[in-house]
């Protein structure tokens with residue numbers, strides 16, 4: 001894990017690649033491991049419990065702003081011969097260069113979760129979950145890196161999402177996508193309502209790579225990086241803002257799902 005010490009950057013930005021989709025949510029069901037996340041823990045004062053709400057909020061915002069955001073980058077392709085690692089390396093360079101993030105990687109190629117969900121996972125499944133669940137639970141924010149498969153996102157990505165519940169709650173999720181003509185944008189738009197059901201907040205700004213294979217050279221460097229670099233900065237700025245705000249809010253009042 002890389003660690004940076006600078007504060008998050010709650011800076012507004014305007015670069016845009018994709019639009020946000022609205023979602024409605026029904027009754028929450030949380031299958032998976034039963035592992036609780038940090039999303040509903042509270043270390044601060046709540047309105048009505050002593051400290052004035054304004055003071056509690058100000059103090060939570062300050063505390064949140066001086067603590068690096070733990071971001072988990074979820075690499076959503078596990079295909080043999082996948083292109084994903086090239087885009088992942090590009091993304092990780094940007095996250096590490098951006099102030100205020102501590103980054104961890106959840107690479108689905110390193111995890112073999114069964115597609116049959118269980119409330120009583122076998123020992124071998126628990127061993128696989130142990131590679132993922134603690135990283136998701138510890139994260140303040142996520143970046144999901146997804147290719148597009150048949151106008152949507154890969155099955156292993158849906159599987160890891162479904163194996164978890166509270167680990168996603170009240171946390172921001174940004175997307176980097178890649179693919180053929182569509183640049184993975186349809187995969188991203190399919191992910192938004194899924195993650196809304198899991199009480200996550202998806203970030204408007206995205207980075208997408210159309211015909212991704214042609215955009216990077218043999219060393220993994222982007223051939224014409226200016227627009228992608230600007231899009232990455234805009235996305236990371238927004239992710240940092242949402243992580244800062246949501247983390248502070250949870251200190252003042254635990255998130256209830």
Ligand SMILES: Cc1cc2nc3c(=O)[nH]c(=O)nc-3n(C[C@H](O)[C@H](O)[C@H](O)COP(=O)(O)O)c2cc1C
Nearest residue numbers: 077079082083084147148149150151179180181182
């Ligand atoms: C099963 C499959 C389906 C695909 N479907 C689409 C698609 O619908 N739209 C698109 O733009 N690209 C599509 N592609 C191209 C992939 O997005 C592209 O090859 C990408 O690099 C795959 O990511 P990966 O190499 O990390 O697995 C598809 C590729 C595969 C393997």
